[in-house]
Amino acid sequence: MYEGAIQDLIDELGRLPGIGPKSAQRIAFHIIQSERVDVTRLVDVLRTVKERVKFCTECGNITEEELCRICKDPRRDGTLICVVEESKDVMSIEKTREFRGKYHVLGGAISPIDGIGPEQLRIRELMVRLANPDIAEIIIATDPNLEGEATASYLIRQIRPMGIKVSRLASGLPVGGDLEYADEVTLGRAFEGRRTVE
Amino acid sequence: MHLNHLSLKNYRSYLELELLLEKGITIFIGRNGEGKTNIVESILYLAFLSSHRTSSDQPLVQLGNNSAYIRGKIDNGEREVLVELEINTDKANRARINQNPVRSQKELYGILQAIYFSPEDLDLVRGDPSERRRFIDQLLILRSPRMAGVIADYDRAVRQRNSLLKTRSNLSSLESWDQQVATFGGEIIAARITTLNELMPIFSDVYKEISPEKRAYITYKSSIESSSTTPQENTTAILEKFKEVRNQEVDRGLTLVGPHRDDLLLMLGDHFVKGYASHGESWSIALSLKLASYQLLQDDGLQPILILDDVFSELDEERRHRLISLANSAEQTFITVAVQSDLPPELTGKFYTVKSGSVKPL
Numbered sequence: 001m002y003e004g005a006i007q008d009l010i011d012e013l014g015r016l017p018g019i020g021p022k023s024a025q026r027i028a029f030h031i032i033q034s035e036r037v038d039v040t041r042l043v044d045v046l047r048t049v050k051e052r053v054k055f056c057t058e059c060g061n062i063t064e065e066e067l068c069r070i071c072k073d074p075r076r077d078g079t080l081i082c083v084v085e086e087s088k089d090v091m092s093i094e095k096t097r098e099f100r101g102k103y104h105v106l107g108g109a110i111s112p113i114d115g116i117g118p119e120q121l122r123i124r125e126l127m128v129r130l131a132n133p134d135i136a137e138i139i140i141a142t143d144p145n146l147e148g149e150a151t152a153s154y155l156i157r158q159i160r161p162m163g164i165k166v167s168r169l170a171s172g173l174p175v176g177g178d179l180e181y182a183d184e185v186t187l188g189r190a191f192e193g194r195r196t197v198e
Numbered sequence: 199m200h201l202n203h204l205s206l207k208n209y210r211s212y213l214e215l216e217l218l219l220e221k222g223i224t225i226f227i228g229r230n231g232e233g234k235t236n237i238v239e240s241i242l243y244l245a246f247l248s249s250h251r252t253s254s255d256q257p258l259v260q261l262g263n264n265s266a267y268i269r270g271k272i273d274n275g276e277r278e279v280l281v282e283l284e285i286n287t288d289k290a291n292r293a294r295i296n297q298n299p300v301r302s303q304k305e306l307y308g309i310l311q312a313i314y315f316s317p318e319d320l321d322l323v324r325g326d327p328s329e330r331r332r333f334i335d336q337l338l339i340l341r342s343p344r345m346a347g348v349i350a351d352y353d354r355a356v357r358q359r360n361s362l363l364k365t366r367s368n369l370s371s372l373e374s375w376d377q378q379v380a381t382f383g384g385e386i387i388a389a390r391i392t393t394l395n396e397l398m399p400i401f402s403d404v405y406k407e408i409s410p411e412k413r414a415y416i417t418y419k420s421s422i423e424s425s426s427t428t429p430q431e432n433t434t435a436i437l438e439k440f441k442e443v444r445n446q447e448v449d450r451g452l453t454l455v456g457p458h459r460d461d462l463l464l465m466l467g468d469h470f471v472k473g474y475a476s477h478g479e480s481w482s483i484a485l486s487l488k489l490a491s492y493q494l495l496q497d498d499g500l501q502p503i504l505i506l507d508d509v510f511s512e513l514d515e516e517r518r519h520r521l522i523s524l525a526n527s528a529e530q531t532f533i534t535v536a537v538q539s540d541l542p543p544e545l546t547g548k549f550y551t552v553k554s555g556s557v558k559p560l
Contacts, residue, residue, distance in 0.1 A: 112358050185344065
């Protein structure tokens with residue numbers, strides 16, 4: 001145990017995701033040895049990010065204004081909504097440039113172990129958006145793991161009675177991969193989700 | 199298959215151990231507590247990613263260290279595979295296959311197959327249902343490594359569902375978890391029954407040879423009424439049963455239906471083995487289960503490594519001979535024994551003595 005301020009810093013750093021006690025200690029000593037201007041700059045960006053960045057009132061994506069860049073863009077197709085778990089998933093899909101609709105960020109997935117139920121996610125806000133009769137299709141893009149699947153099946157149950165088309169992202173073989181190296185679960189999924197060739 | 203090379207670091211009593219191994223029979227002789235079981239335990243860890251002696255990884259790592267290492271070079275008849283496992287007390291274990299890091303240690307399943315006999319096998323007969331579930335699930339994983347993922351997903355889905363039931367508040371998302379538990383659960387029950395149907399005739403035959411007086415057999419006792427070999431039917435049955443027991447489940451905050459509540463009922467004549475069979479009969483049943491599972495894997499075309507951990511002192515002459523003839527038929531066998539006189543004199547192989555963490559050829 002170190003004394004006073006340095007231990008406080010190590011403790012705070014250690015609370016960040018992916019940073020264990022050893023890394024926290026290393027970063028703390030790096031900060032101590034850094035120039036004052038560098039540290040001030042880091043402090044400033046941390047403060048600014050917390051002050052300026054908020055969540056889009058429409059979709060829940062991160063933004064510095066009321067509405068995010070995508071929700072504001074008139075060229076985006078407002079009849080399609082892609083539902084994702086986190087803002088970083090929006091970035092991943094945006095990079096593909098395949099999707100021209102809008103998003104809805106849930107802020108996580110249903111996981112009772114972590115105390116996260118539908119009420120803790122932005123599902124009520126999604127339902128409000130779906131009341132708009134122009135909405136034609138919902139694409140559910142939650143993670144293909146246990147919690148993501150549970151969230152998807154919950155959403156499907158809620159949305160289907162509303163008569164809106166619901167689709168789920170395909171899961172299966174990675175592009176550029178070899179069939180022989182795919183693990184059984186992925187290959188099994190790919191079989192399950194196979195398509196008829198027209 | 200066989201193991202060519204085993205190396206341990208910070209594992210239990212071994213600071214460092216390098217063993218060059220061969221096909222055939224290898225015997226480790228050492229008094230209790232000298233570390234002979236630790237060697238075979240590490241081989242079993244590579245096969246099952248858990249120890250047959252402890253449910254926690256903590257005791258496997260030498261005191262004062264955070265990690266233990268097991269490395270094994272496996273010859274599966276076609277090529278050599280080097281598997282390396284880092285067992286960590288403070289974070290997830292890490293694994294490498296042929297020097298390449300893998301995403302999860304689960305990818306090691308299926309590379310090394312082993313069947314072990316140990317004094318703890320008696321718990322298969324006398325212990326809780328969890329012992330018998332572990333036995334059948336290990337067999338499923340050996341036959342089809344994919345099942346390890348299904349079982350892990352199932353366990354996690356049940357934990358999630360239990361957490362939700364315990365909150366007793368908003369159960370609106372319960373159906374989503376019902377579906378997942380029922381889907382994975384249905385698949386596990388179907389796989390267990392399929393394997394059991396194949397194991398049963400072998401088991402009955404093996405038992406008959408050891409002890410011809412009574413007929414031994416196994417039935418699958420399920421928490422659903424009509425369990426079958428079709429996953430979809432089991433899934434439907436689990437979902438039906440969920441509706442029935444909903445109130446009980448909410449009261450107790452527990453999932454009461456699914457393969458984690460099932461059991462294998464071992465029968466001898468018209469009686470349940472548990473509480474009825476004598477000590478000798480219990481041993482015969484346990485032994486027959488293991489012998490039958492070895493034969494089942496052989497019928498599948500596999501050549502699992504055979505491990506006989508400290509079992510000879512427990513068995514009479516006739517049963518010892520059965521194990522020895524099995525050992526002679528296996529591609530590779532590891533035997534641990536406290537004193538050489540417990541071994542049948544006709545046993546041949548490579549002998550090692552194990553004393554206070556060092557292993558020397560005899």
